[in-house]
Amino acid sequence: MDTSLRIKELRARLDRIRAEELELEAELCALETAAGDTPRSGSNSDRLLREEVRRYSRQLLIPEIGIKGQLKLRNSAVLVVGTGGLGSPCALYLAAMGVGTLGLVDHDTVDHSNLHRQIIHTEASCGTSKVVSARTGLSRLNPLCRVRAHDVLIDSLNAKEILQGYDVVVDATDNAATRYLINDACVMLKLPLVSGSAVRLDGQLTVYNYNGGPCYRCLFPKPPPADTVASCSETGVLGVVPGVIGSLQAMEVVKLLTGRKASEAASMLLFSYSSQPHFRSIKLRSRKATCAVCGDTPTVRELVDYAAFCGSGPNDRAPDWNILDDPRQRVSCAEYSKLASDGGHRHLLLDVRDELQFDICSLPNSLNIPIDRFDERRGELETAIGDLGGAPVYAVCRRGNLSQLAVQYIRNKLGYDNSYDLAGGLVGWQQEVDPDFPAY
Numbered sequence: 001m002d003t004s005l006r007i008k009e010l011r012a013r014l015d016r017i018r019a020e021e022l023e024l025e026a027e028l029c030a031l032e033t034a035a036g037d038t039p040r041s042g043s044n045s046d047r048l049l050r051e052e053v054r055r056y057s058r059q060l061l062i063p064e065i066g067i068k069g070q071l072k073l074r075n076s077a078v079l080v081v082g083t084g085g086l087g088s089p090c091a092l093y094l095a096a097m098g099v100g101t102l103g104l105v106d107h108d109t110v111d112h113s114n115l116h117r118q119i120i121h122t123e124a125s126c127g128t129s130k131v132v133s134a135r136t137g138l139s140r141l142n143p144l145c146r147v148r149a150h151d152v153l154i155d156s157l158n159a160k161e162i163l164q165g166y167d168v169v170v171d172a173t174d175n176a177a178t179r180y181l182i183n184d185a186c187v188m189l190k191l192p193l194v195s196g197s198a199v200r201l202d203g204q205l206t207v208y209n210y211n212g213g214p215c216y217r218c219l220f221p222k223p224p225p226a227d228t229v230a231s232c233s234e235t236g237v238l239g240v241v242p243g244v245i246g247s248l249q250a251m252e253v254v255k256l257l258t259g260r261k262a263s264e265a266a267s268m269l270l271f272s273y274s275s276q277p278h279f280r281s282i283k284l285r286s287r288k289a290t291c292a293v294c295g296d297t298p299t300v301r302e303l304v305d306y307a308a309f310c311g312s313g314p315n316d317r318a319p320d321w322n323i324l325d326d327p328r329q330r331v332s333c334a335e336y337s338k339l340a341s342d343g344g345h346r347h348l349l350l351d352v353r354d355e356l357q358f359d360i361c362s363l364p365n366s367l368n369i370p371i372d373r374f375d376e377r378r379g380e381l382e383t384a385i386g387d388l389g390g391a392p393v394y395a396v397c398r399r400g401n402l403s404q405l406a407v408q409y410i411r412n413k414l415g416y417d418n419s420y421d422l423a424g425g426l427v428g429w430q431q432e433v434d435p436d437f438p439a440y
Contacts, residue, residue: 015124018124022128025136026129039079039148039165048071052144055098056070064258064260068258072258075100076257077099077100077102077103078101078103078166078168078253079170081171083130084172085117085118085246086242086245087104087106087170088119088246089119089246089250090249091104092138093247094145095142095147097254098144103148103149103150105154109126109129110129111127118130120137129151131151134147153314155306156181156303163185163186164189169191170195170196171183171196172196174197175314177314179195181303181306183208184300187294190209192209192256193216194206194249194253196248197245198237198241198244198245199236200241201238201241201273202273203242205268205269205271206268207252211262212266213286214291217293218287219284223310241271241273266285267282268282323404324421329411330404330421331420331421331423332428336394348388350381350394350396351366352395353398355370357398361440363429371409374409382414385410392419393410395422396425397426398440399426399427400424407419
């Protein structure tokens with residue numbers, strides 16, 4: 001048999017096996033959830049199995065762990081909220097180090113754009129539930145770890161029920177609404193919270209609501225304006241950065257479970273890799289007496305609507321704007337494609353992303369003038385529009401948000417009304433016109 005043909009057959013067979021495994025894992029997760037499977041915390045077992053001694057022998061040699069510490073890990077239950085860039089390394093290490101019960105919460109599916117940093121997932125997992133994919137990987141890594149998957153969107157109605165029974169909660173999420181939700185639920189249930197974040201080349205790590213230390217609201221009583229919060233889907237993140245922070249989150253969990261954290265003062269760890277790896281620790285004040293949730297006279301006694309509180313939803317995706325007064329000022333990608341294919345349709349396609357994003361991909365014959373440089377390059381923009389002889393301008397960006405601001409600028413500041421937004425941007429172009437276009 002031809003070698004290349006045999007390779008294709010084996011790969012196809014392997015893909016079918018992996019797909020079947022994911023389907024079985026999903027069914028098992030659903031059945032366990034329906035059966036009311038609960039965390040196994042506080043076991044009275046005081047002996048390690050022979051297999052546990054063999055597997056964790058290198059940890060047992062550490063004075064800070066030993067038999068007593070390993071038993072504490074084995075008899076504990078930890079909940080990781082988010083199985084993405086932070087949750088992946090954190091969950092992998094917690095399972096590998098012998099945490100007895102590991103809960104996973106996520107309601108997203110694996111996407112190809114996740115794989116450079118979300119190392120618990122594989123190519124074969126794309127399109128499937130993240131918690132199912134993560135559970136499959138953890139079961140392969142350490143069958144002694146009991147993994148419970150919560151394939152749900154955590155919210156004010158189910159958060160307390162989900163967190164109940166766990167000893168430590170890990171916030172590995174990427175949005176303000178869920179951070180406040182998890183914090184408040186942990187305060188109400190008296191659970192320590194290990195919180196991490198990562199974006200671009202920077203990250204931070206804090207343990208909240210522990211040993212008299214502050215909760216998240218003590219430091220950030222009010223959420224920042226939604227339009228000032230940058231996520232990795234908009235600004236990017238180097239894959240290893242959440243790996244560093246997620247691994248440190250796992251370390252903090254181990255210290256909490258074994259009692260080593262009790263002697264440490266509350267602090268926030270900042271990490272940056274802009275020039276060379278740099279860590280900086282900031283000492284935090286104790287719990288704030290006037291805090292709305294953990295203070296002496298709390299005003300937040302029940303979980304609230306956190307999307308309304310933060311002005312943004314529970315995900316890291318950039319919201320779709322709709323700020324143009326007249327819907328006729330927007331054209332669909334499919335409509336523009338028909339117009340552009342007509343050689344007689346003279347127009348200007350203005351790409352308003354920054355140069356870095358423009359280098360990733362662009363539509364043919366587009367002029368790149370970043371929107372944050374419109375004032376600086378106004379003369380160039382006016383010349384390009386003046387050369388059109390009244391023909392239309394179509395503004396495009398990644399998702400169709402900044403391009404709307406560009407249309408407003410061209411219409412209001414330059415007085416050129418024959419300008420339109422390409423709705424959906426380049427992502428829409430991939431979805432509506434060219435599935436092979438490398439949108440990001």
